[in-house]
Amino acid sequence: MNNCAARLRLEKGDITFEKTDAVVNAANCRLAGGGGVDGAIHRAAGPALAAECAAIIKRIGRLETGKAVITAAGGMKSRFVIHTPGPVWKGGGAGEETLLRSCYRESLALALSSGLKTLAFPSISTGVYGYPTELAAPAALDEVLRFLNKNAGIELVRFVLYDEDTFMTYEKALKANVNTIA
Ligand code: ADP
Numbered sequence: 433m434n435n436c437a438a439r440l441r442l443e444k445g446d447i448t449f450e451k452t453d454a455v456v457n458a459a460n461c462r463l464a465g466g467g468g469v470d471g472a473i474h475r476a477a478g479p480a481l482a483a484e485c486a487a488i489i490k491r492i493g494r495l496e497t498g499k500a501v502i503t504a505a506g507g508m509k510s511r512f513v514i515h516t517p518g519p520v521w522k523g524g525g526a527g528e529e530t531l532l533r534s535c536y537r538e539s540l541a542l543a544l545s546s547g548l549k550t551l552a553f554p555s556i557s558t559g560v561y562g563y564p565t566e567l568a569a570p571a572a573l574d575e576v577l578r579f580l581n582k583n584a585g586i587e588l589v590r591f592v593l594y595d596e597d598t599f600m601t602y603e604k605a606l607k608a609n610v611n612t613i614a
Contacts, residue, residue: 436580440573440589442606444599447592448476451509453548454502456539458556459515461494463501468559469594473513477506481513498534500542512548514539518557521564532557532568533575540579540586549587555598565598569605577609 447455447469457473460466463485465474474481484503488495495501500516516539519531535556543551556572557563576589593599 436577439580439587440576440591440606442591442593442599442602444594444596445592446472446594447552447554448472448508450552450590450592452550452552452588452590453510454512454514454543454546454551455505455508455510456500456551456553456556457513457515458554458559458561459495459517461497461517463489463495463515466560469554473508476508477513480504480506485515498531498538500535500538502542502546510552512546514542514551516556518561519563521557521562524567528557528563529567529571532563532571536572536575537579540576540583540589544583544585549585550590551586551588552590552592555591555593555602558598565601566605569598569602570609573602573606573609 458469465471488501495517497517497519500514502512502514505511505513516535518535519528521528558565558568580586591602593602
């Protein structure tokens with residue numbers, strides 16, 4: 433038994449109000465902003481975020497699903513935003529879980545290599561992208577716990593979940609996962 437579960441917390445709330453080293457954005461491959469949490473982060477950060485995203489896209493063309501890039505956080509209280517495009521749900525047979533796990537792992541690895549210690553995640557892909565929350569939550573939590581188990585450099589990961597149903601689904605999945613570890 434290690435202390436990785438103690439470094440993961442679930443909260444209900446709006447991720448744009450978080451004060452953490454980096455907020456993770458459920459982005460799209462063009463880093464273009466949009467609806468849901470992506471739109472909320474862009475509004476809260478201000479136009480400097482869109483400009484930095486546009487400069488990245490000019491350099492790399494597009495950000496593939498499951499990959500991650502980092503920008504400053506503009507007017508938000510957090511220092512950085514890590515952008516990762518989640519998979520669109522296509523029924524489960526199109527590698528969605530592998531891609532979703534990659535989003536969490538790549539975001540954590542980028543935070544670690546950038547010297548960051550605290551992160552806040554939304555529930556990637558479970559809004560407009562249609563990934564069922566009861567399937568996304570166990571995969572997301574398992575991937576984060578595995579990473580924390582191997583990497584002491586990340587001190588705290590918080591999932592900031594916007595609505596009651598999502599929060600309760602993550603809570604149930606976390607209890608099941610911790611029971612497995614114990
Ligand atoms: P995706 O396109 O990856 O599905 P969405 O933004 O549509 O992303 O939804 C992902 C999750 O983010 C959903 O659970 C949605 O309710 C939630 N969400 C929306 N706005 C916020 C916010 N301000 N803070 C945290 N979570 C949010």
